[in-house]
Amino acid sequence: MDENKRILDGLMKAMQAEVDGHNFYKMAANSADDEKGKEVFMALAQDEVEHYMFLKAQYDSYLKNGKADMTAVLGNPSADAEGSIFSDSFRSRIKEAHLEMTALSIGVQLEESAIKFYRAEAEAVSDPAVKEFYNELAAWEENHHRRLLKQQQELTEDYWHAGGFYPF
16 A cells, blocks of 8 residues: 555544544543533543544645645644543542543543554655654544543542442
């Protein structure tokens, strides 16, 4: 497969993954009981839209010109990797927080998958512009991953204990 075709295929897969991520985070936001959680999940959903639009610009440019669109920009990630996802009162309701805990778990997996995909695509192509934007996308996803994982790690033991299914 020639590199141009590989890049186009990779961009199509990346766009689909961003659509899937957007839909998941939007569903999580619409289903969460915690208002702060809703806001954070909606911000993550919006980041996925921005990623998609960037990838679409790259796809269209490669399709038309055979090169990256150097005018397309990603901006800055909205998710602060250090901030809590849920409100302070969330822990008091953690026994019933099945959806939120599941959303954290799935989000962590989605972000890990995206990081691996973007890093692999960056390694597989020789075009420096493509390498750069895939690495930039991986950095965005790493920020999302850190935030979700940190929150999951902080809450898992409380969730297990409250639910009576602590594994040890």
